[in-house]
Amino acid sequence: MNIAIVGAGPIGSYAAYQLSKQGFNVHLFDQKPKKELGKPIQCTGLLTSEIKKFIPLNKNFLINTFSHVEVFSPTGKKIKINKTEYLVDRIKFDQHLLNLAIDQGTTFYPKHKLISITSNYQLIFKHKKKEKVISPDIIIGADGPSSLITKHLNPLLLKRDYYVGFQATIKGNFNPTTYQTLFNNNLAPELFAWLVPESSTMARIGLATRKRPAHYFTKLLAHLSISPKNIIEKQAGTIPIYTPNLITKQDNIYLLGDAAGHVKATTLGGIIPGFKAAINLTHKLTNRQPPFHISKNLNLHLKIRTILNKFSNQDYHKLINLISKPKIKKLLSTHSRESPKKLLQKIFLKEPRFLRFLKKLF
Numbered sequence: 001m002n003i004a005i006v007g008a009g010p011i012g013s014y015a016a017y018q019l020s021k022q023g024f025n026v027h028l029f030d031q032k033p034k035k036e037l038g039k040p041i042q043c044t045g046l047l048t049s050e051i052k053k054f055i056p057l058n059k060n061f062l063i064n065t066f067s068h069v070e071v072f073s074p075t076g077k078k079i080k081i082n083k084t085e086y087l088v089d090r091i092k093f094d095q096h097l098l099n100l101a102i103d104q105g106t107t108f109y110p111k112h113k114l115i116s117i118t119s120n121y122q123l124i125f126k127h128k129k130k131e132k133v134i135s136p137d138i139i140i141g142a143d144g145p146s147s148l149i150t151k152h153l154n155p156l157l158l159k160r161d162y163y164v165g166f167q168a169t170i171k172g173n174f175n176p177t178t179y180q181t182l183f184n185n186n187l188a189p190e191l192f193a194w195l196v197p198e199s200s201t202m203a204r205i206g207l208a209t210r211k212r213p214a215h216y217f218t219k220l221l222a223h224l225s226i227s228p229k230n231i232i233e234k235q236a237g238t239i240p241i242y243t244p245n246l247i248t249k250q251d252n253i254y255l256l257g258d259a260a261g262h263v264k265a266t267t268l269g270g271i272i273p274g275f276k277a278a279i280n281l282t283h284k285l286t287n288r289q290p291p292f293h294i295s296k297n298l299n300l301h302l303k304i305r306t307i308l309n310k311f312s313n314q315d316y317h318k319l320i321n322l323i324s325k326p327k328i329k330k331l332l333s334t335h336s337r338e339s340p341k342k343l344l345q346k347i348f349l350k351e352p353r354f355l356r357f358l359k360k361l362f
């Protein structure tokens, strides 16, 4: 069976790797040359420890390992939680995943830009100023947040709901064992800001918001007393919000990763949800039971986001006060945020005052 995957980002390459391993004849296309994959960087590269369930960590792409996260309330109250998490170099990470796929037998076609899909499911690519038409048995759209294949499956969807992530690499003095998240509607409305050290002298500082990202980023730097002169490089990119009614499968076409909106609405992390979706699809195409409950899980993240988006700064302050209780910190340090259901159940049992926030859902 011939499978064409469009998009050699982390999710397309990971799907290619998994499907090639199962013996499928996988053809992976990207508009970019191989050297340019992962560029420009549009990702912080922070991954929970669940990443190790999907690929072994490799010093080629691993930049830093954190032992703690610090959470700041709008008034500056800080809590520190034990948490092992990883920071990856997205260019090296993307290249590593592509090489895994190629080693498993995937054929990679760089500089192939998908320009159209016909009604009988032919893909038309532009390559070296010529058009190339292919007729695969299965099409996988992993072509990112502006996916052409998503538009093909969802012709009535006029505009997707996006956040804009805005960050910069900054030089300074940082604690490399700890990354920080700042909850404050005046600095990062409808999400949070982050400071993620690469080392003791370099960090990725940013935020994601639906409106005026550059404005809020300037405010964030001032709040952190960081001079714009310390900026080494700025990066920005769109992050789609999970949309439950998006069509992500039709006949022999499937969407994965950002193309499908496989992003946790709580943190906007898309790599592990995309990997889970790639594994599920591989199971489906090999007639095995998919192991992950993707839509249930992403829907729960979306509900939590709906609640958080109604938070005032005072609500954040109350939330962070409750989180500062040792029994809650312990739960947060031992449970992954990837699948929040179990974590929430335990939190509600240990501290029923968290239930008060649920009324914001309605």
Ligand SMILES: Cc1cc2nc3c(=O)[nH]c(=O)nc-3n(C[C@H](O)[C@H](O)[C@H](O)COP(=O)(O)OP(=O)(O)OC[C@H]3O[C@@H](n4cnc5c(N)ncnc54)[C@H](O)[C@@H]3O)c2cc1C
Pocket: 006, 007, 008, 009, 010, 011, 012, 029, 030, 031, 032, 037, 038, 042, 043, 044, 045, 046, 047, 112, 113, 114, 115, 142, 143, 144, 145, 146, 147, 148, 164, 165, 166, 167, 206, 235, 236, 237, 238, 239, 256, 257, 258, 259, 263, 268, 269, 270, 271, 272, 274
């Ligand atoms: C500022 C920012 C910070 C982020 N931080 C994190 C984080 O810390 N952790 C995390 O898990 N997630 C993070 N994310 C989200 C994460 O980057 C995405 O979820 C992830 O990149 C999705 O991977 P993908 O393979 O689906 O899409 P992409 O990485 O966008 O890859 C899509 C690929 O498709 C190719 N393509 C597109 N159109 C075509 C076409 N027409 N023809 C051929 N090829 C095409 C592109 O060239 C690209 O290589 C962040 C996002 C942003 C913007």
